[in-house]
Amino acid sequence: MWKHALLLLSLAPAWAQLPTDAASIQAGKKAYEWHCAFCHGAGSDGFAANLVSPRLIYAPTDSSLVNIIRTGISGTGMPPALGMSETEIKQVAAYVRSLGRTAPQKVAGDATRGEALYNGKGGCTGCHMIGGSGGRMGPDLSDIGIRRAPASLRTSIVNADSVVVPGWAQVNAELSGGGKLSGVRLNEDTFSIQIRDDGGKIHSLAKSGITKLEKNAAKSTMPSYEGKLSGAEIDDIVAYLFSLRGGL
Amino acid sequence: MKIVKSLSLLLAAGSLVCGQNAGNWLTYSGNDAGHRYSTLNQITKANAARLRPLWVYQIDKTDKFEASPIVRDGIMYISEPPSDVTALETGSGRVLWKYKRVLPDDMPVCCGKVNRGVAIHGDSIFLGTLDAHLVALDASTGSVLWDVAVADYKAGYTSTVAPLIVKDKVIIGSAGGEFGVRGYLAAYDAKTGKQAWRFWTIPAAGEKGTETWKGDSYKFGSGTTWVTGSYDAALNTIYWGTGNPGPDWNGVKREGDNLYSNSLIALDADTGKMKWYFQFTPHDVLDLDSTQVPVLADIQWKGAPRKVVLFANRNAFYYVLDRQTGEYLLGKSYVRQTWAQPELDAKGRATWLPNTHPTAQGTTVYPNSPGATNFQAPSYSPQTKLHYVMTRDEGGVFYSGDDSYKQGSWYLAGRFVSKPGEEARGAIKAMDPRTGTAKWEFPMFAPSWAGVLSTAGGVVFSATWEGDMIVLDDATGKLLWRFPMGGNVFANPVTFLSGGKQVVAIAAGHALFTFALE
Numbered sequence: 001m002w003k004h005a006l007l008l009l010s011l012a013p014a015w016a017q018l019p020t021d022a023a024s025i026q027a028g029k030k031a032y033e034w035h036c037a038f039c040h041g042a043g044s045d046g047f048a049a050n051l052v053s054p055r056l057i058y059a060p061t062d063s064s065l066v067n068i069i070r071t072g073i074s075g076t077g078m079p080p081a082l083g084m085s086e087t088e089i090k091q092v093a094a095y096v097r098s099l100g101r102t103a104p105q106k107v108a109g110d111a112t113r114g115e116a117l118y119n120g121k122g123g124c125t126g127c128h129m130i131g132g133s134g135g136r137m138g139p140d141l142s143d144i145g146i147r148r149a150p151a152s153l154r155t156s157i158v159n160a161d162s163v164v165v166p167g168w169a170q171v172n173a174e175l176s177g178g179g180k181l182s183g184v185r186l187n188e189d190t191f192s193i194q195i196r197d198d199g200g201k202i203h204s205l206a207k208s209g210i211t212k213l214e215k216n217a218a219k220s221t222m223p224s225y226e227g228k229l230s231g232a233e234i235d236d237i238v239a240y241l242f243s244l245r246g247g248l
Numbered sequence: 249m250k251i252v253k254s255l256s257l258l259l260a261a262g263s264l265v266c267g268q269n270a271g272n273w274l275t276y277s278g279n280d281a282g283h284r285y286s287t288l289n290q291i292t293k294a295n296a297a298r299l300r301p302l303w304v305y306q307i308d309k310t311d312k313f314e315a316s317p318i319v320r321d322g323i324m325y326i327s328e329p330p331s332d333v334t335a336l337e338t339g340s341g342r343v344l345w346k347y348k349r350v351l352p353d354d355m356p357v358c359c360g361k362v363n364r365g366v367a368i369h370g371d372s373i374f375l376g377t378l379d380a381h382l383v384a385l386d387a388s389t390g391s392v393l394w395d396v397a398v399a400d401y402k403a404g405y406t407s408t409v410a411p412l413i414v415k416d417k418v419i420i421g422s423a424g425g426e427f428g429v430r431g432y433l434a435a436y437d438a439k440t441g442k443q444a445w446r447f448w449t450i451p452a453a454g455e456k457g458t459e460t461w462k463g464d465s466y467k468f469g470s471g472t473t474w475v476t477g478s479y480d481a482a483l484n485t486i487y488w489g490t491g492n493p494g495p496d497w498n499g500v501k502r503e504g505d506n507l508y509s510n511s512l513i514a515l516d517a518d519t520g521k522m523k524w525y526f527q528f529t530p531h532d533v534l535d536l537d538s539t540q541v542p543v544l545a546d547i548q549w550k551g552a553p554r555k556v557v558l559f560a561n562r563n564a565f566y567y568v569l570d571r572q573t574g575e576y577l578l579g580k581s582y583v584r585q586t587w588a589q590p591e592l593d594a595k596g597r598a599t600w601l602p603n604t605h606p607t608a609q610g611t612t613v614y615p616n617s618p619g620a621t622n623f624q625a626p627s628y629s630p631q632t633k634l635h636y637v638m639t640r641d642e643g644g645v646f647y648s649g650d651d652s653y654k655q656g657s658w659y660l661a662g663r664f665v666s667k668p669g670e671e672a673r674g675a676i677k678a679m680d681p682r683t684g685t686a687k688w689e690f691p692m693f694a695p696s697w698a699g700v701l702s703t704a705g706g707v708v709f710s711a712t713w714e715g716d717m718i719v720l721d722d723a724t725g726k727l728l729w730r731f732p733m734g735g736n737v738f739a740n741p742v743t744f745l746s747g748g749k750q751v752v753a754i755a756a757g758h759a760l761f762t763f764a765l766e
Contacts, residue, residue: 034663189714191730
């Protein structure tokens with residue numbers, strides 16, 4: 001058995017070497033458009049992670065980049081590669097790194113004004129945390145500037161229902177003993193559901209004790225800011241959010 | 249010393265049931281007919297609530313754990329991903345030996361480095377490997393008795409299926425349908441490892457069937473055989489399902505029915521010659537492999553006894569065929585589907601509806617590529633005469649692309665995603681073969697990849713996707729007991745006796761769980 005263990009070690013893939021030639025990166029771009037663009041966007045302006053960034057949260061090294069493309073990121077919306085050869089995976093990784101070398105997307109607004117709006121008129125802090133302070137009713141935004149591209153951030157603010165972050169579906173439960181509970185669905189299975197209420201308290205309910213369960217994965221608890229903030233104000237907030245890179 | 253002693257006592261107790269096969273679980277499906285049914289009746293509707301975990305065995309791999317165990321006389325044999333075998337003592341869960349296979353690192357593999365189980369015959373254990381070999385191991389030590397290459401892994405061939413023993417032969421299927429391979433079912437002599445016959449599921453140049461493929465597209469026709477089939481000794485016939493035609497999601501280059509993809513094939517057990525076939529999904533472009541376990545049942549059909557084969561298909565239709573002739577008796581949609589006309593024709597042929605093929609912009613169709621059911625094993629109880637099927641209800645968006653065949657490369661010509669904004673659902677359905685309708689169903693939050701087991705105790709065992717082991721009343725579907733195993737399930741349950749006590753086992757997450765009455 002030892003012999004086998006040693007053999008396995010020696011078969012472990014070497015440090016990922018990404019191709020650097022233009023043809024490979026071009027091939028990577030083509031594969032990206034087929035396999036990745038419908039989530040990440042053709043110019044990385046989709047709803048999934050913004051890849052126009054010199055550093056990536058899950059992929060500090062080229063090896064980890066190749067690995068997450070190959071196997072996905074479990075527990076998130078990032079799927080494993082299907083239908084990609086090892087060569088193509090490396091080419092796509094090289095293309096992703098080339099995106100990271102391009103200048104960050106341009107934003108029209110002003111980040112300093114955006115920060116003030118975020119904390120003041122926008123009323124965002126009540127629901128979102130940044131750097132450890134803020135509310136719990138929405139996702140932590142500390143590294144939102146890497147996780148989302150500016151165009152998709154803007155869409156989220158203007159019309160919150162357009163992309164609802166997975167894991168933030170709103171649910172309303174009517175309980176058999178009378179009473180109601182609403183909040184965000186943290187988890188669910190055939191027999192139970194876990195809900196965080198608007199006060200941040202976590203409840204686990206047996207489905208047998210629920211008389212009616214309303215779920216709306218396409219409805220956000222976040223208000224839409226169309227008409228409540230001017231176009232320029234939204235641009236400023238987008239500029240601020242885009243500058244939040246979780247210290248990366 | 250003491251431990252060793254009690255171990256040997258346990259093993260001795262186990263061997264009391266030697267030859268008494270009810271206490272063993274000797275094939276993938278428990279019997280040749282594909283029933284996944286046991287005559288064991290210690291666990292009943294009345295006492296199922298007293299089930300408790302007996303032991304848990306953890307594997308040290310992160311790949312999907314899909315093995316269906318084999319149990320004989322107090323020893324359990326499981327495969328572990330990617331192509332390893334472990335023997336365990338059934339009373340304690342302690343490991344007796346392991347076979348570890350070192351695989352090449354340049355293997356093209358589709359859907360995880362998985363294996364669904366081993367086969368046992370005499371003193372040998374048989375394993376199909378990811379690098380497309382068939383290996384015989386000594387059941388007592390794990391030593392390699394013989395090891396033969398069944399196909400060339402570099403061309404995209406793999407084996408993930410549990411082999412089936414038919415008389416003195418080991419029947420092994422192929423996988424690699426996403427790489428444009430040529431599917432086969434092959435028989436090897438259990439003693440020598442010599443090939444006895446091989447049936448190619450895709451015809452060769454000049455053979456009948458090539459006319460169902462445009463041009464020479466049959467050369468990359470796939471039609472693999474990656475789920476264990478069934479065997480009828482009286483008819484000397486092997487029944488096996490075949491997979492998708494290649495490439496998966498664009499049929500333009502392979503116009504025609506694409507025989508014998510997505511079919512049930514009936515082969516002579518001695519020669520491998522085809523007796524008949526029945527194609528469920530002609531010209532498939534949704535990846536609807538007909539690789540489900542064919543269930544052989546003897547039922548009353550319109551007032552007369554009839555030998556039939558039941559087939560709950562991935563394409564969302566439920567079929568009953570005469571298993572001597574392949575004659576179509578019944579076919580009904582049993583899960584939501586939008587790809588075909590709701591009624592099959594008089595011969596059981598499905599008719600594609602317009603605008604259901606993948607396109608560059610995407611076409612929404614039910615079911616999604618994983619289908620209405622997939623490799624989750626069904627169960628048939630001769631007691632209730634019901635056929636228990638794990639079903640999935642999910643839509644998909646299908647995109648077509650272009651791929652030209654290159655040896656060892658992906659050959660898909662498209663892709664699919666789950667229909668956005670919709671949560672998939674699952675259910676265990678108790679199908680009545682005489683009507684093709686469900687007598688009851690047990691709805692589940694998400695579609696599960698677990699198989700189903702029924703027993704003479706009047707209970708049905710299975711698991712939810714989220715990892716709950718569940719026990720249902722076989723007549724009503726009522727939940728009797730559950731246990732959260734804490735990991736997603738991709739495997740089938742089995743049951744056996746250990747030290748005279750009925751045990752149920754199933755893999756969940758990266759562990760094998762066993763349960764017995766307290």
